[in-house]
Amino acid sequence: MESTTLQNAADTKEFSRRQLLVTASVGGLGVALAGPLSNALAAAPTWSRAKALDEVIFNAVNSGQIVGATVIAAKNGDIVYQRAAGFADRESRRPMNEDEVCRLASMTKPIVGVTALALIDRGQLGLEDPLTRWLPDFRPKLADGREPVITVRHLLTHTAGLSYGFLEAPDGAYHRLGVSDGLDASGLTLDENLRRIASAPLLFEPGTGWHYSVAIDVLGAVIARVTGLTLPEAVRTLVTDPLGLSSLTFVAEPNTVLATPYGDASPHPGRMTDPFSLPFGPSAIVYSPARAFDSSAFPSGGVGMVGTARDYLRFVEAIRTGGAGIIHPDTVAAITRNAIGDLPVAAAGPGFGWGLGVAVLKDPLAAKLPLRAGSWNWAGVYGTNFWVDPAEGLSVVALTNTAVAGMSGDFPTALRRAAYAD
Structure with missing residues (x-):
């Protein structure tokens, strides 16, 4: 199924060029999750918003803003x-495909967060546990020299x-460190990185502010200490293996071909x-x-998965459907409910709060988004993003290989609007 623009294209050459850029589409065939874990195919009505999504993706790719993208959406489990x-x-003209393995960057965080919450549900870890219970040498101080208590909740x-x-x-x-x-x-080893993190002064008394951070890397170390496993082993045992998610790993298999990453530049x-530096915020x-x-x-519990x-x-x-047995339904509710009061969440923008691992939409009008209140999401600096709108029964994942245009800015904003187009 092509977009309206493509169907009505008068320029046959341009139409052919766009066709070459498109490598796959489901169109009118839905894939029933039948519970979130099934791979069974089942007929489903053509989604009325598909053409609007096509238009956004084709425009981003054909303009050169995004090099490649794979987008998938589920509505009420299909x-x-x-x-x-x-x-x-x-450069090799290898097309993006639906099962492309991409670097997830900060979309790793929700997976590691759920791993920690699975341990909490099993009584092996507590939200209010001080980090020193598990990481006795991790003792960062405030600028005035005081050593405050940091808890697992503060990390999440x-x-x-x-x-x-x-x-x-x-x-x-x-x-400097x-x-x-x-x-x-x-x-660096994780222990050495933790030592360096703990040597930097804290920005504020824990619990009094919100600041995006390496907290989930620290949480990864806690998970390893609690379980006696490496973080990848713990994530695999508690989350990805039970859900049958074989592609979600910390280290790509040697024969895996990952999407080639690109960084924003002009004109393309x-x-x-390797290495690659991209200006971002106050530095890079x-x-x-x-x-x-x-x-x-x-x-890296914060950014390390593919x-x-x-x-x-x-x-x-x-998660949307209640935890699928890896976490309890009431834990799902805690993940996706604002847990920080009125603290501003600068990295998410106006209208957002933060739950136990994800940004949570409190005020769609302030956010200038068509999503419903209670939607939750996050993104990654390799050019990835997702959102879940429980009120709509809608989950959308968009993986691109273009940093950071696939994460923030025109493309993800347009994608969100298209997914609610009438």
Whole structure:
């Protein structure tokens, strides 16, 4: 099924060029999740919003804003839309496909958060546990020298007072200490990175502010200590294996071909080198695309995973439908309910709060989005994003290989609006 624009294109050459960029579509065939874990195919009505989504994706790819994208949507448990467009590797002309493995970056965080919550549901970990119970040497201090109590809850809600290097000025403490944000080829062990994080002063008393941070990397270390497993083993045992999500891993298999990453540039995104630096906020994000294959790199709970859009959709659908047995339904409610009061969530924007691991929409008017209140979402700096609208029964995952245009800005905003087009 093509978009209205494509169907009515008068320019046959342009029409053919666009067809070459499109590699797959489900159109009128829905994929029944039958519970969020089934792969069975079943007939479903053509989704009325498919053409609007096609238009957004084709425009982003054909304009060169996005190199390649794969987008999948489920409505009330049925896959009603799936589209891959553009190039997984522009230079070799390898097209993006529906099962493309992409670097998830911060879309790793909800998976690791759910892993921690699974341990809480089993009574092995507590939300109010002080970190020193599990990481006795992790004792960051405030600027005045006081050592406050940081809890697991503070980590999940990004209210611990920690930060990210790319959110600091180039002379900030994380840069001076050589803290890894988890995207670079730092060569550090997780223990050494934790030591450096703990050496930086906290931005505020835990619980009194919100600041996006390496908190989920620290949480990954807690999970490893609680379980006696590595973080990848714990995630696999508690979440991805029970849900059958084989593509969601911390280290790509040697024979896996990942989508080639690109960084925003003019007139078109540039192919990432290794390392690759992209200006962002007050400084820059430093990427190492090869890190996805490096089994010696510490597993970053904040940004370290790879996977397909379909598997990620199955993950968020498991949460939307009550936890699929990996966490309790009341834990799902806690994840997706604002847990920080009126604290501003700068990284999500106006109208958003934060639950136990995801941004939660409180005020759609303030956010200027068509999503319903109670929707939850997050995104990643390799160019990925997702959202879940429980009131609509809608889950959408969009993985691109273009940083950061696939994460924030015109493309994800237009995609959200198209998914609610009448």
